[in-house]
Amino acid sequence: MAVGSSSTGEGIPPTATLPIGVPSFADVVSSRTAVEFKSKSFASLSPTGPRVQGVSSTHRREPAVSFSMEDIERIAAPFPYALVGKFSRGRPLMEKLRKFFQALNLKAEYSLGLMDRRHVLIRLSNEADYYRVWSRGIWHINKVPMRVLKWSIDFHVDRETSVVPVWFSLPKLPVHLFHKECLFSIVACLGHPLCVDAATARGSRPNVARVCVEVDLMKSLSGRVWIAFGERMGFRQPLLAENLPKYCDHCFHQGHAANECGIKNPGDRVLIGRRTEAKGDPEF
Numbered sequence: 475m476a477v478g479s480s481s482t483g484e485g486i487p488p489t490a491t492l493p494i495g496v497p498s499f500a501d502v503v504s505s506r507t508a509v510e511f512k513s514k515s516f517a518s519l520s521p522t523g524p525r526v527q528g529v530s531s532t533h534r535r536e537p538a539v540s541f542s543m544e545d546i547e548r549i550a551a552p553f554p555y556a557l558v559g560k561f562s563r564g565r566p567l568m569e570k571l572r573k574f575f576q577a578l579n580l581k582a583e584y585s586l587g588l589m590d591r592r593h594v595l596i597r598l599s600n601e602a603d604y605y606r607v608w609s610r611g612i613w614h615i616n617k618v619p620m621r622v623l624k625w626s627i628d629f630h631v632d633r634e635t636s637v638v639p640v641w642f643s644l645p646k647l648p649v650h651l652f653h654k655e656c657l658f659s660i661v662a663c664l665g666h667p668l669c670v671d672a673a674t675a676r677g678s679r680p681n682v683a684r685v686c687v688e689v690d691l692m693k694s695l696s697g698r699v700w701i702a703f704g705e706r707m708g709f710r711q712p713l714l715a716e717n718l719p720k721y722c723d724h725c726f727h728q729g730h731a732a733n734e735c736g737i738k739n740p741g742d743r744v745l746i747g748r749r750t751e752a753k754g755d756p757e758f
Contacts, residue, residue: 524548546627555598556625557608558589560634565592566615574615580606593631596622605669609639609686611717621728624688633726636691639668643714644683651701652677657685663699664713665689684716691721691728 526549528539565571571594572586582599589595598604607613613620623629624637642661651657652674658667666688673679689695695715702708720731724738732738 550627553597553625555600555604557596557598557604558623558625558629559594559596559613559620560623561592561594561618561620564618565594566618568594570616574613578607590631594620595625605639605686609641609668611639634728636721636723636726636728637688638691638719638728639686640664640689640718641671641684641686641716643716644685644711645681645714647683647711649677649680652680652683657683660699660701660711661685661687661713663696691719692723 524545526541526545528541531538531540559571566574568586568588575584575586575596580598580603582603584599584603585595585597587595587597596607598607608622608624611622613622624635624639626635626637629635642664644657644660647660651660654670654675657670657674661667664687668686668688670686671684674683674685695718696713698710698712700708701711719728720734721728722730722732722735722738724732724735
């Protein structure tokens with residue numbers, strides 16, 4: 475029953491009449507003077523933030539719940555610079571992991587938290603730290619490799635994302651095109667440009683420019699782009715990917731293609747493992 479209601483019913487005593495000039499609790503909460511009170515309510519302290527309403531249904535004869543994309547995007551807003559560290563060969567103690575990140579001297583605050591025995595959520599606070607940690611790809615912590623994956627609303631610990639940062643080399647690019655905005659326009663056909671390396675930014679290595687691009691391994695990538703200066707004759711610029719990882723669209727893991735998948739092709743698992751080791755490729 476709402477506070478301040480004057481209705482009565484069986485077993486419910488009538489609400490006492492307040493003296494004239496004394497506001498009810500409902501009046502206080504709804505008034506402008508209650509801003510401070512409401513700002514300290516438990517709802518405002520809740521990490522869930524905005525209210526979300528799921529819709530119950532069934533999926534393949536099992537209970538199901540669905541959320542609108544608008545709600546999902548709103549509740550995902552606190553994670554703009556979130557990454558996931560994955561350990562496939564054993565994970566160091568969290569104490570050692572925290573010491574490692576302290577030694578990185580990141581520019582802003584960050585937090586680390588376990589998602590499961592192999593995955594660690596890395597919440598960063600700014601774009602510079604985000605690109606620095608993610609573009610490296612693999613970090614070694616006490617000789618244990620940690621692969622850095624992009625977090626998104628579609629991320630799940632049982633499936634690796636197909637979106638990765640890849641460094642591209644642009645050999646013999648005219649030096650006046652080493653401008654960051656020019657470089658980003660040139661590689662935009664590959665995906666979302668992230669950053670350039672220090673030598674490219676300084677122009678101290680004029681024989682090749684390097685740009686890190688967020689690419690989707692499920693999509694084909696062009697190996698070159700046509701560059702023109704106004705109405706003048708243009709030229710083809712090679713776009714050379716450095717260490718482009720393979721991606722399996724069957725088991726949704728990086729490191730191998732579908733035709734090399736031990737889950738899709740269980741009879742070839744041993745052969746694939748031996749061939750991968752012989753080539754010196756990392757095992758994921």
